[in-house]
Amino acid sequence: xxxxxxxxxxxxxxxxxxxxxxxxxxxxxxxxxxxxxxxxxxxxxxxxxxxxxxxxxxxxxxxxxxxxxxxxxxxxxxxxxxxxxxxxxxxxxxxxxxxxxxxxxxxxxxxxxxxxxxxxxxxxxxxxxxxxxxxxxxxxxxxxxxxxxxxxxxxxxxxxxxxxxxxxxxxxxxxxxxxxxxxxxxxxxxxxxxxxxxxxxxxxxxxxxxxxxxxxxxxxxxxxxxxxxxxxxxxxxxxxxxxxxxxxxxxxxxxxxxxxxxxxxxxxxxxxxxxxxxxxxxxxxxxxxxxxxxxxxxxxxxxxxxxxxxxxxxxxxxxxxxxxxxxxxxxxxxxxxxxxxxxxxxxxxxxxxxxxxxxxxxxxxxxxxxxxxxxxxxxxxxxxxxxxxxxxxxxxxxxxxxxxxxxxxxxxxxxxxxxxxxxxxxxxxxxxxxxxxxxxxxxxxxxxxxxxxxxxxxxxxxxxxxxxxxxxxxxxxxxxxxxxxxxxxxxxxxxxxxxxxxxxxxxxxxxxxxxxxxxxxxxxxxxxxxxxxxxxxxxxxxxxxxxxxxxxxxxxxxxxxxxxx
Amino acid sequence: xxxxxxxxxxxxxxxxxxxxxxxxxxxxxxxxxxxxxxxxxxxxxxxxxxxxxxxxxxxxxxxxxxxxxxxxxxxxxxxxxxxxxxxxxxxxxxxxxxxxxxxxxxxxxxxxxxxxxxxxxxxxxxxxxxxxxxxxxxxxxxxxxxxxxxxxxxxxxxxxxxxxxxxxxxxxxxxxxxxxxxxxxxxxxxxxxxxxxxxxxxxxxxxxxxxxxxxxxxxxxxxxxxxxxxxxxxxxxxxxxxxxxxxxxxxxxxxxxxxxxxxxxxxxxxxxxxxxxxxxxxxxxxxxxxxxxxxxxxxxxxxxxxxxxxxxxxxxxxxxxxxxxxxxxxxxxxxxxxxxxxxxxxxxxxxxxxxxx
Numbered sequence: 033x034x035x036x037x038x039x040x041x042x043x044x045x046x047x048x049x050x051x052x053x054x055x056x057x058x059x060x061x062x063x064x065x066x067x068x069x070x071x072x073x074x075x076x077x078x079x080x081x082x083x084x085x086x087x088x089x090x091x092x093x094x095x096x097x098x099x100x101x102x103x104x105x106x107x108x109x110x111x112x113x114x115x116x117x118x119x120x121x122x123x124x125x126x127x128x129x130x131x132x133x134x135x136x137x138x139x140x141x142x143x144x145x146x147x148x149x150x151x152x153x154x155x156x157x158x159x160x161x162x163x164x165x166x167x168x169x170x171x172x173x174x175x176x177x178x179x180x181x182x183x184x185x186x187x188x189x190x191x192x193x194x195x196x197x198x199x200x201x202x203x204x205x206x207x208x209x210x211x212x213x214x215x216x217x218x219x220x221x222x223x224x225x226x227x228x229x230x231x232x233x234x235x236x237x238x239x240x241x242x243x244x245x246x247x248x249x250x251x252x253x254x255x256x257x258x259x260x261x262x263x264x265x266x267x268x269x270x271x272x273x274x275x276x277x278x279x280x281x282x283x284x285x286x287x288x289x290x291x292x293x294x295x296x297x298x299x300x301x302x303x304x305x306x307x308x309x310x311x312x313x314x315x316x317x318x319x320x321x322x323x324x325x326x327x328x329x330x331x332x333x334x335x336x337x338x339x340x341x342x343x344x345x346x347x348x349x350x351x352x353x354x355x356x357x358x359x360x361x362x363x364x365x366x367x368x369x370x371x372x373x374x375x376x377x378x379x380x381x382x383x384x385x386x387x388x389x390x391x392x393x394x395x396x397x398x399x400x401x402x403x404x405x406x407x408x409x410x411x412x413x414x415x416x417x418x419x420x421x422x423x424x425x426x427x428x429x430x431x432x433x434x435x436x437x438x439x440x441x442x443x444x445x446x447x448x449x450x451x452x453x454x455x456x457x458x459x460x461x462x463x464x465x466x467x468x469x470x471x472x473x474x475x476x477x478x479x480x481x482x483x484x485x486x487x488x489x490x491x492x493x494x495x496x497x498x499x500x501x502x503x504x505x506x507x508x509x510x511x512x513x514x515x516x517x518x519x520x521x522x523x524x525x526x527x528x529x530x531x532x533x534x535x536x537x538x539x540x541x542x543x544x545x546x547x548x549x550x551x552x553x554x555x556x557x558x559x560x561x562x563x564x565x566x567x568x569x570x571x572x573x574x575x576x577x578x579x580x581x582x583x584x585x586x587x588x589x590x591x592x593x594x595x596x597x
Numbered sequence: 598x599x600x601x602x603x604x605x606x607x608x609x610x611x612x613x614x615x616x617x618x619x620x621x622x623x624x625x626x627x628x629x630x631x632x633x634x635x636x637x638x639x640x641x642x643x644x645x646x647x648x649x650x651x652x653x654x655x656x657x658x659x660x661x662x663x664x665x666x667x668x669x670x671x672x673x674x675x676x677x678x679x680x681x682x683x684x685x686x687x688x689x690x691x692x693x694x695x696x697x698x699x700x701x702x703x704x705x706x707x708x709x710x711x712x713x714x715x716x717x718x719x720x721x722x723x724x725x726x727x728x729x730x731x732x733x734x735x736x737x738x739x740x741x742x743x744x745x746x747x748x749x750x751x752x753x754x755x756x757x758x759x760x761x762x763x764x765x766x767x768x769x770x771x772x773x774x775x776x777x778x779x780x781x782x783x784x785x786x787x788x789x790x791x792x793x794x795x796x797x798x799x800x801x802x803x804x805x806x807x808x809x810x811x812x813x814x815x816x817x818x819x820x821x822x823x824x825x826x827x828x829x830x831x832x833x834x835x836x837x838x839x840x841x842x843x844x845x846x847x848x849x850x851x852x853x854x855x856x857x858x859x860x861x862x863x864x865x866x867x868x869x870x871x872x873x874x875x876x877x878x879x880x881x882x883x884x885x886x887x888x889x890x891x892x893x894x895x896x897x898x899x900x901x902x903x904x905x906x907x908x909x910x911x912x913x914x915x916x917x918x919x920x921x922x923x924x925x926x927x928x929x930x931x932x933x934x935x936x937x938x939x940x941x942x943x944x945x946x947x948x949x950x951x952x953x954x
Contacts, residue, residue, distance in 0.1 A: 047612075047660040054677050489691035492658055495678045496685045497705030497756060507704075511695040 048419040057502050066422050069429040072469055076444025083447050084292035095289035112258055112273045115192060120254040122197040127204025127249055133345050135212040137338050138331040141346060148349045149202040151356060156530040159566050160195040161266035163355035166362050166559055171369025187269030195263050198352055200256045204249035211245040217329040251309040258301060259437035261533035266554050274298040278439045295440045306435035362563030378564035386565060389544035396460055397528035400467035404524040408475025409517050413509055416483040434473035438533025446537045458540045466535050467528040475520035482516035522580050526573050601792040602669030602759030604632040604655060609664035611650050624650040626816035637786055639795045639803040642813035648796045649764060656762055657681045669759050684753035685762040690745045692737040698748055699733040705756045723755040743774045763795040779806055800840050812836050830952050837884045844923035846883040850875055858953060863919020865898045871953045881953050889950035890925040896943030902936045
């Protein structure tokens, strides 16, 4: 009986594989993906592990013992966790406030709130940190000019908390707005009709329904904070986090083993948080169980609720916007806070000496963009539509890449590809690959979401009419998910142009990156040049986004709110 | 003009895993079928009976766990759907939302090596045939359900496939349109003379469309036959119950002589036509359709009225006969004796209306 059962189970797998084997293109694609993902995602991580555990050719825990002895490391670990919790809470609260204002309140500034919550996502990661120094630093516009404080110090914990909250609250906002919009208004109306006041309804219905979502938002921002490299790098001062410590240890102190050991700690933390988010919190969501709202919600118009929320959101909005406005302004004054002479010198410097990183970054990003876009859609297609041996490997690996902090990946790349046959360090190729791996998971995820909305019968119809699997993918699947495809392209380009954490390990004199140039200008205290660089970078990114959306509109794809990255 | 092909299915089995691979489920269990070229055959059965799985195995979307499929005499087991000479009309229509009607219909032809002029002619002819002229440049979301259905049909027909497959194509239409479209489908199928395999759970669809009906239940074939055979001489209780309304009277076979069986039914002894395999002393059931029963002061079997309901066109009775309760529909009650609850009556029926299973 059991033998028969086992035979039947195998039979089923064989049926599916039979189907795949009949399609040579499909088989080749799958094999190519498995090999590629193994080489560029798993192997670097294995390499980090290896470096951390090997001392003079033998297995050893020396690196771990050393970092554990190091008071500095323990301090760093504590810093990272403290930062994660603090920023996680703040971001979730602000994200919730914005989401609530968007979904529940008849607000006057909805559009503005939306822009402000999208801005940090499509901006270089350290722009806010840069502005924070110019506003609140020793020579800060607000601290020195407005308040007359001479010894203001923005560097350290409070600075990081401020800029990271501003950077990551959109993550919480986007997640919570999705959930809030899915809550069926009938549930709240039912509570109201049974005599609950607005506040009681909020406390006993809305909030409990949303609680798993709030926990999820907290964890997601926690993950982002822990992995964040550029903000602590710019504004951290002596306050180091695991992500920056890896870089300092490996590159600054030439201690690869120590850096790798810290990387393993950071990676474990990230994967733990990620697994928690994925398998525990996601399953607890009530909102996704009840599904779509039956009708539109009647928004709250009572002044005593609308005004306080509106004003709170507006203040935050003005605060965030002032940071962005300051970037180009910082580029046109001689020295912010000291000498307010208008000058084009900073921009001249960018276009003379900074032209090379500008060109390199843009070119490498342009290479990475279409490859990531197409690869992401192919992987999404395979995961959603096909059953084959290795499918869960592909799904898991592309998901894993999302959980790997950039610095860990960067360290993995320099330790994995500095020997033959994969001698890639120092090439532009490795930077392009890093760009691809960093953006791929999001592309895959949006592709998967888009595909799940589409009746598989449409693809079957095409195949039934004589199209082979390549033809089906190109003529039916891709056109149907082109919105996800294009937003994947935009995301990849933006992400690549503004990448810091992974690629900071990979830059060489031959390939200079814009973000690294900005960082070194900040390091040298040349905020004017850094501002000019950032302004140019932001302009390139926005122009690219505009071009891609223009192209999208031409091709008849509506840019729905859900897809605005 | 149509090069239609027959379909032969030999010992086809499909096993699915359920509960995350812990147990298996035979969706299709060792079925064999022969469908002749040009025939309209319907796979009929309740949901989960394996009819759609069978259809999808013919199309090539599902790989059989065991067994072989032949189309036009050629084994097609190793062909992917795009290489098989079949075209399918999907339940959800599966029209390409990004292509207009013309491009939807010509999608498959463009993959064939034919000239632009030939393609255009074929598409135009088919658009005319299904009555979609003037709609060519519209998109699927600009059409009504019935029109989308026609596009789906046209898209399959234009391929001039050896076999046309239908997967519950009318289930998304409203009742009136459904009746109209099934007449259309039958008309077009006869006109082009194509082999059609049609999956449905709607018995009236199956009855009105098919040359032959294949009744499936739990992965096996219960009966294959013309609509009349299926209705009048159901092979099993399941078939009798699934097609139309059936009454069952428990009986015992007292004797069999040639093609006549003597049966004891609730105190009465009846002589009824029988060609089955049951032997003397076997229990059996007698299938009686509600419209075949008449009531009177005397007759074949004694009964008592349990309920009597005026339905307009007919008086609806439930009658207790022995241990069984049967339904009877007496049409045009205005000019007939109407019995009421508790009345003792006799039931009558023509012997050829009674079928022993």
